Amino acid sequence: MFYFSYLSSKKTILNAKLSGLIFLILFSNGILAQQPASPLVASFETYRKMKEETPFKLDWISLGPTVNSARADIVQLDETNPGTMYVGFGSGGVWKTTNHGVTWNSIFEEQSSVGIGDMELAPSNPNIIYLGTGENLKKPRNFTLPGTGMYRSDDAGETWKYIGLKDSWSIAEIEIHPTNPDIVFVAVLGHLWTKNENRGLYRTMNGGKSWEQVLYKNDVTGANEVQISPTNPQIMYASLWEVYPGISGENSGVYRSSDGGSSWEHSGNGLPSGPNIGRIGLTVSNTDPDKAYALIDNLNNARNEAAELYKTEDGGLTWNKTHKEPFKIFPGIGWYFTDVYVNPENDEEVFCLGVRLAHSKDGGKTFSFIGGEVTRMTPSLAQGLHLDQCELWINPTNPNHLALGNDGGFYVSYDKGLTWVHFNNIPTGEFYDITIDQANYTIYGGTQDDATVYGPAKELNTRFPDPWKYVWIDPWDGGDGCVTQIDPVDPSIIYYSRQHGDAMRLDKSTDEAVSIMPKLPERIKDTLVFNYMTPYFLSKYDHKTLYHGGNYLMKSTDRGDTWDAISPNLAKSSNPEKISFSTGDIAQSPLQKELLYAGTDHGAFWVSQDGGTSWEENSNGIANNYIRSISPSQHKTSRVYMAMTGINYDDLKAYVYVSEDFGKTWKSIVSNLPNEPVNVIREDPKNEEILYLGSMRGVYISIDRGKTWSFLGENIPSAAVADLEFHEPTMDLVVATHGRGIYKISLQPIYEMLEQNLSMEKDHFFEINPTPRPWYNSSGGEPDYRTIEKATFSFWLNQSKPLTISIFDESNQEVWKTDLTGNKGFNQFRWDLVVKKQSSDAPYFVHYERFLQTGNYTVKLSTGGKTLEQAFEVLEAKSPYLVRDGY
Known part of the structure; x- marks a missing residue:
């Protein structure tokens, strides 16, 4: 492959005429136009066909909730009509309001992409919108959803046209020329977990009809940011980020162009370098094209001093750090943030995004933090401005008007952050797991940084306050909620967990919570570690017995007060390719108390038939991916179902298995499913022939134990399904999505049809x-x-x-x-x-x-x-x- 704009890490100025000539040669030969399509395109066509042809056209009912909102990555407002606002959620789509946020509509539905990277309104015509798909936050939690390329709308989001960059997978930034909406630059991070060449900075001069790669380093370094000077569009700045295999590297850096992006030179004089430079955010003055800022995740420093802000006033020839004291806004997690913005009317006023929203009025010499009073569309226990800032919008004609997206959702201020309105009236919850209290049909769910909530199985109605409430919430108005369990004997006892195995026991009758996070007994000289989403469950055989899955399986018989390890180190597979970090899922047979299963994040499957005294690894015949779901049969003791996902490894295929002999041998039951990641599989509690499965785009049903599959239901968006649970008294199936909240569907007609053996030839x-x-x-x-x-x-x-x-x-x-x-x-x-x-x-x-x-x-x-x-x-x-x- 030829690269007409290859840049080494040293200072290189490309010849624009030669670059253009090579581009014409390559484009005429079809080289630049032929990126391989994402496998999500083919799987989308299968999904769409199965959804159209399914005989199971029962209605999914949205339950919300909205109270805890979700991570908002994109905020865009139409400055000519401020009542029109757009907010994008990484895995929850793009939403639009035309009435100042009273009501919202999802405007990017039924597309091949589920994950959203960036979106931009053209400065010269806000009806022209460019949207880049594929999340750009490299989170190894099985829900960082890749995309399929770029889209354009010429009617403010009513319709969309696909315009290419098929192999981009993850798009970090879009920048549109201030006066010509057909000139667009796209910063492509590329594949997050593997090497690929189709990454770097791309440009179109004709509205997406063709693209050229104008800035490229190597197959592990993507583009993270591009900024065009509003007063001189020939001058622009871009940043590259070595995004694989870690989150930093020597190839990260800043570049500058003075000819409209045709050629680029490395702009590193005064900026940090070395082996651990991470994500870099950029902004340029609205009045001076030679004045710009760079916010850098410099991991050569101590983790809590990684954030550094630099300024240039000579067009990138030299840079100077703006502050003397450490700038502690993202301690070791700068890959999540590093966006910087400048006041359009005062280029000494700077906003930096980190855990908190930092604000400087003196060009970055000193900072304060913006908090302010928050009024929520749906009242809740949350009080302040949520942490973990993702994107900021500043009104070009009124800099007091701000819009902010963070892990808690979408906020708007009209007084530069003194007060905010939180629009937590959009059903985009990123759920990891749900549990149902069978006695009163209350649903509990843990979410990405928006705590754990509970509520009734009632249809969502955003005209009225959301009836859902928090089980718990941290002092920063969020926190990652993971697994929740309800004591069936004493429902006032609720077990919940946070990231990395942080388990808690809550007594609602006294409003007291205690930590029950497991520790290894002293006899085991090893380290107990947990995946971010740590599996645990309350045994159905004893309401005081808990199992908790790290690299060891931990068991407690006294409600979590004390723990013991009942397994060897399960991460140490006999297969070198399956050596893992920790478990991904654990399960206990509903038919045999002593039968336990555990699966790891690299495909090691373990079984114990004696309550944990001895273990056998049964990993042959299955992939080396993250075991996300283990479902022991409720009808036959030796039968077990298992689903795994490869999304953390850029493997976007479907992996679903059944074993009839405790995992000794496995059979794939992918059959006619779309070839896309699967997160969960469940066997029907009443009928052993029926299976349910949650994938990247929806729910599927099989009535012949996996020989064939059909799409289940209507009125559910294309969203990643994280969990499936049954409410047996009503015969409802409840699903948690990672991006579109919770839904339920009644299985009663299916049961009635099958149990009565009704003919399909009659009505x-x-x-x-x-x-x-x-x-x-x-x-x-x-x-x-x-x-x-x-x-x-x-x-x-x-x-x-x-x-x-x-x-x-x-x-x-x-x-x-x-x-x-x-x-x-x-x-x-x-x-x-x-x-x-x-x-x-x-x-x-x-x-x-x-x-x-x-x-x-x-x-x-x-x-x-x-x-x-x-x-x-x-x-x-x-x-x-x-x-x-x-x-």
């Missing part, structure tokens, strides 16, 4: 659950829309056809009907019980909607002269004011 109308009518307040007699619950009519059609659903009262009078077209297979129609809508010009008119009265009804489903019937009961609703906190 069927399934049993209807009783539905409460909205509660009417006693003073005004108006419905409380917070209490609306929809009736669900489920049916099977032998082919796609038009149909009519009619409601008849006890006197056989028709009170309501609707016409629709059903699909072949399972269908659902969800109805809000509104039988009449009306309006009036009377000044005090109410009763715009009339709801079905309480009582017993008959629902008739008519198709082509045939009618099927089901009984339907409408219940009296309970007052929301009488419902207690326990849901």
Whole structure:
């Protein structure tokens, strides 16, 4: 491969004419145009086809929550219309509001990319938007989602066109020419976990029709930042970051162009160098093209002194550190931050993003921290400005107007950070794990830096306050929530965990929490280590027994007060390629108390059939990837299912297995699944033939134990599924996504179809659950829309056809009907019980909607002269004011 803009680590100035000539030669030969497509493109086509053709078109219901928000990586506002705002979540898509954040819409749906890297509005036309896919935070947690390239919208996000850079995988920054929206630069980090050549800085001069790689170092160094001078677009600055195999290296550095990006020279005089230079953020003055700032993660220093801010006033010929004292804004985790911004009207006023938001009024000599008072759209226990800052937007015409994205979500200030509005009304929670209290259908979930929350299995309605609450929250208004377990005997006892095995036991009756993090017994002279997401569970056989998975399997029989190691070091596989750091998942058989399983982050699978006294490694025939999910059968003791993901290793294939002999031999059951990472597999608790699986883009079902798979449900976005759990009393399946919150679906029609062995050649109308009518307040007699619950009519059609659903009262009078077209297979129609809508010009008119009265009804489903019937009961609703906190 030829590189027309190769730069060594030493100062090199390229000849722009020669560069352009080589570009024309290479482009005419098709070399530059032929990047390999991401494997996510092919798997997306399979996903899309399976979603379209599935017979399981049952409705997923969004449960939220919104109260704890999620990590916001992108913030963009239309300065000509400040009520129009955009916020992007790394794994939760891009959302837009046109009414100052009262309501939001997801605007980047059903695309081949799930992860979002960067997005930019064209300065000369805010309706033109460029979006780069692929998350750029290198987090080894199995949820750093790669992308498939660049997209463009010419209608403010209504529609999108794919415009290339197929092999980019991770896009860090987009910069658009201030007056020509067709000239765009894209900083491509590339593959985060492996080497690749299609990384560096790219430019298009024609709106994405073609691209040229204008700055490249080597196959381990990507581009992190590019900034164009607003007053002289010929001058620009860029940074490279050695992103593989670690987070720093000698190839990281700053570069400068004075000819519109055609040629570049290394700009390192005065900047730190050496083997441990990490991520570098840049900004350039809005009035002086020769004045710029560089925020550097200099890991040659002590970890807590890695942050350094430098300034140039001569166009990058020389740089000087702005501060004498250590700048402690990202102790050892600068890979997460290092963005720097300058006030458009005062280039001595600088903002630096780290754990906190740093602010300088004297060009970086001294700093203060911006906090301010925060008002939340959804009130919660959180009080301040969340930590871990990801992106800042400063209004070019009013620098007091700020928009900030961080791990806690999206914030807007109109007084330069004295006060903020937190828009925690968007359902984009990045969940790791969920647990269901079977007794009262309360759902508990741990999230990425937004703590652990709990709430009811009620449909999301963003018109009203979110009913979800925090189980716990740290002093900085967040914290990583991982696994939660509820004591089935004493539900006031809640076990929860944070990153790296930090486990806690909470007694809600006294509001006291104690640490129960395991330690190795003194007899074992080794170090106990945990993966970031540490598996643990409460034994179903004894509510006081806990298992906790590090590189050793730890067990407690006294609720976590004391622990013992019941395994050898499970990271030490007999296969050198499977030597691991720690366990990825652990499990206990629901049929045999002594049967334990453990799987590691590099594909070592262990089994003990005697409660941990002896262990056998059964790792043959499976990949060397992260074992994310172990599901022992609930129907046959020797059967176990397992799913692993390779996303931490840039392996984007599907890995799903079953063993009938405790893992001695394995069989792949990937079958017709999209070839994309799988996070979780579960066996149905009632029917051994049914399996459920959560992948990078959704949920799949098999009714023949993995021989064939179908996409499950409708109305669920393309999102990474982190966990699946059953609420057995209602036959609901609840899923946690890493980016779009929590959803539920009723499995009742599937059970009814299979248990009664109903023919697929005939139409069927399934049993209807009783539905409460909205509660009417006693003073005004108006419905409380917070209490609306929809009736669900489920049916099977032998082919796609038009149909009519009619409601008849006890006197056989028709009170309501609707016409629709059903699909072949399972269908659902969800109805809000509104039988009449009306309006009036009377000044005090109410009763715009009339709801079905309480009582017993008959629902008739008519198709082509045939009618099927089901009984339907409408219940009296309970007052929301009488419902207690326990849901």
